[in-house]
Amino acid sequence: MEISGAEILARCLAEENVEFVFGYPGGAVLEIYDAIFKQDKFKHVLVRHEQAAVHAADAYSRSSHKIGVALVTSGPGATNAITGIATAYMDSIPMVVISGQVGTPMIGSDAFQEVDMVGCSRPIVKHNFLVKDVKDIAPTVKKAFHIATTGRPGPVVIDIPKDITIHKAVFEYPKSVSIRSYNPPTKGHPGQIKKAAQMLAEAKRPFIYVGGGAVLGNASAEVTELVRLLNVPCTNTLMGLGAYPGTDDKFVGMLGMHGTYEANMAMQYADTIIAIGARFDDRVISSPAHFASQAKRIVHIDIDPSSIAKRVKVDVPIVGDVKEVLKDLIAVLKEGNLRPNEKALSAWWDQINDWRKPNSLWYEPHDTIIKPQFVIQKLCEVTGGDAIITSDVGQHQMFAAQYYKFNRPRQWINSGGLGTMGFGLPAAMGAQLANPDATVACVTGEASIQMNIQELSTCKQYHTPVKIINLNNGYLGMVRQWQEFFYGTRYSESYVDALPDFVKLAEAYGHVGMRIDKPSDVEGALREAFALKERLVFMDFLTDQKTNVFPMVQNGKGLSQMDLPPHMQNMQLVPFENNRDYGNLC
Amino acid sequence: MRHILSVLIENEAGALSRVTGLFSARGYNIDSLTVQTTEDPTMSRMTIVTHGSEDVIEQITKQLNKLIEVVKVIDLNEADHIERELMLIKVRATGKDREEMKRMADIFRGRIIDVTEKSYTIELTGTGEKLDAFIKALDQSVILETVRTGASGIGRGERILKL
Structure with a gap:
């Protein structure tokens, strides 16, 4: 039996087990809203502004293992969604955004509420589609969910002209999807993983640097196991918070522009860094030149090859799903009983604990003003x-x-x-x-x-x-x-x-x-x-009007050149001491 | 350094704009770009001439590979390759220039493919440098119009870019 494109779309979303669609109706999506009215598989959440629909769908994804879906109309509905899509894109959040479009015969005629959504969203999506035939709706939705959730995740936009939502076709949802030009990596290269394990075993001052990729890749358990197995200090980026437990004593706090003193010092002076789903961005390492001024060896695990060697040179790149790579790395470490040198590691911990002592997050309490x-x-x-x-x-x-x-x-x-x-x-x-x-x-x-x-x-x-x-x-x-x-x-x-x-x-x-x-x-x-x-x-x-955020690494400065909170400004701080008993550096 | 990238890409609407958008968004250079469908009509092949440091070229290659519709990317500079570019150049061909233009075309193995009383249109194929040399060899005042395709490139011998 043939049903309308709008009904096909609703059926597709049900097939993908969508629970909520965050959206706002308008002319170009009226057919779709009519189809939503007639079904009970998923609920619609009526926001008050399209940007909010996309942020809500985005956070729905971030806070669960499910995927957020937003639905907006053409023209201003679509452009209002842009900020939300860009937000999700920058943080690699899986999401599907469906936008209405004017009817295909009207496209390009500067019709009412027409905007080139595929063009507008192109630089801020993982991929986008303009559906030109009602028969393409089901395969396109299937592809969109597949692309959004696999590899390095990201938002996918499906732009559907109004006439396509009216046209009829038989509904058949594809069981599987295969795209010959899209084969995201899964397992890491075993040779590279062995090299990484070896490098860890040779490390005197190892440091584990964990980013949002570990959260998105559901690799928190593996990160935790690795850190505890090796007894190595660990930091999370702003996006990685929670990937390693924040109350654990191996956690040295967030690093970066407003990272803790100990995290930034450790990042700067580590001799071996394992970067897990993190991308050495400007708010994390600040100046690449200063970062590189202290010799270090870097293992970089990421699912996106373009994240590797983008800002810093790395010694062992491992492209793959972080969870899979970490599982393999842990297995190799256990099998070979490879651990960092104990004596050196203990000296490194002493150094880090010295950096911890001044407590860079301490602030002067106040009786009458809320800090x-x-x-x-x-x-x-x-x-x-x-x-x-x-x-x-x-x-x-x-x-x-x-x-x-x-x-x-x-x-x-x-x-x-x-x-x-x-x-x-x-x-x-x-x-x-x-x-x-x-x-x-x-x-x-x-x-x-x-x-x-x-x-x-x-x-x-x-x-x-x-x-x-x-x-x-x-x-x-x-x-x-x-x-x-x-x-x-x-x-x-x-x-x-x-x-x-x-x-x-x-x-x-x-x-x-x-x-x-x-x-x-x-x-x-x-x-x-x-x-x-x-x-x-x-x-x-x-709250207090003049409180500042400390520590702070100013743009262009190095991680170890922090502006420190007032209580640390006149303090005798323990410098990095290369002559501690780390043994010979590699 | 100058690099020639060969890109196999799905022959779909909008695929070209994803590639050019990537270059402009990330501040990469496009010196020339050619594209046409291959023997398999579902696929197009692009030749992109660009320049940049090794790090930049590595990023360009990775970013291109990241585009969903890109099937394969190779940097032709990594091994022996051949490149050719086509130029059509319309020159004034009157008086003593008429004979001179014919001679110059012959020297450069160009072909005159359109003739009027006042002009010749010469077709010339070769590397970009050869085409540059031809333009330089002419008296600039005789050049009425030029159009160039940009380079197309292919690996030598057994080196094949295919799905």
Whole structure:
């Protein structure tokens, strides 16, 4: 029996076990919405802005092993989705975005609500399709899900002209998919894995550097096993937080621009680095020249060959699925009983523990002013370190990354690559729908939250009881910090005047609002809010206006050349001591 | 350094724009690009002439391979190869220039493929350098129009780029 293209699409999504479609209707997708109306296999979540649909679908993916789907109309619906797609692309998030398009006879005629979505989205998708025949819908959807979820994951856009959704065809969903030009790698090269194991055995100052690829590749268990097997210090990138447990003593904290002192020093002075699903990006190693100035050997495990040798030269590249590669690496290490030199390793640990002592995340507590770091520490305490935390972008994001101790992967959801303000709230919504029983909190600031605050309405409609932790300092905090450091404290346009009364605003949307302005009230308020399990609570914390994020590696500087927090500035710090008993360097 | 990349790519709408978009988005250079379907009509072959450091060429190759529709990429410079480019050049052919143009075309093994009272159109094939040399050898004032295809390249001998 022949059914319409729109019905075929709905059937395809059901075949892919899609649970939620995040979207917004419009002219070009009316047929699809009609087909959605007539089915009950998946639910539709009506957002208030298409950007939020894509962020919600993205976080739905990030926080689960499932894949997020967004649906938008042509023209402005499609362009509103662009920021969300770019966000997912930069962080390699599997997602399928379906956009409506004007009818095929109208394409290219500057029709109402026409935009070249395939062209607009081309640089920010893993792949995209324009469907030109109703018979192509099913195979295209099958391919899109396959491409989005395999290899290095990423968003895939399917642009469907309206007439194609009306045309009829017999529905048959392909059982399998094969694309001759697309064969993502799986296993790593055994010879390279042996070399990596050998290199680890020769290491005097080994260091394990874990990125978002370990989270996406579900390799957290293997990372943990490797670190513990070798007793080697480990760091996670902003995207990798949770891949190795944040409370474990082998974890030296996040590294990079706002990494801990010990993580950055260890990264700079390690003699052997195992990079796992990480890409040595500018916010992590800062200046490649300075990074390379200290001789080191690097093993780089990544599923994407183009990530390897892009910014730094590596000695042992291993292209493959991180989980598979790590399993094989662990097996080789166990089989050959290969371990780093114990004496050298113990000296290396002494060095790292010396770097840990000054506690680069320490801050001066205050009796009357709420420190943003304090809120995050209390948040971590009150939620038992077990909540899914989404964040927006800026100082609050860094504080969340530094002070919340993530012990499992997919618990920390943030826009790392693109740095999209407005991500946090829709992301919390998507994460809550993917994990209905989890506690979900969105750490945000008064500037970021206003970029997608309309989603408070969606949260009401779909009963997503997320907790919003608004660190309200009245400034675009990170912009203000850079202006203080680099622009002679000229705070050009970084003060946010005329803020709304967030408590009343939350109440207007039907939620609970709280304002907290005393440090002594922080914990109690958090406990009260998280006890309201069925309600969204908007917690407006009035925080210190001039707190800066430390440590900080300025652009172009080396990892060991950090701006340190005030308490460390006059401290006698332990330098890297090459004459510690590491033995002869390789 | 100059490199010639041969790319086998699915013959699909939009595939070319993915390649050119990649080059512009990542700041790579395209000196020339040619594309046509192969003996298998589902596949196209491109020859891209580019230049850059070894690191950049490695990234270009990897990024091209990452495009879903790209089937295979080889860097022809890695081994012996042949390259040819076609030029059509229209020159003024009046008075004493008429005989001179014919002679020059013969010397460069070009063929005159269109003749009018005032002009010749010469077809010339060779490496880019040969075509450059021909243009240089002419009195610039006689050149009315030139059009070049950009290089097509192929490996020598047993070196074959096929699915």
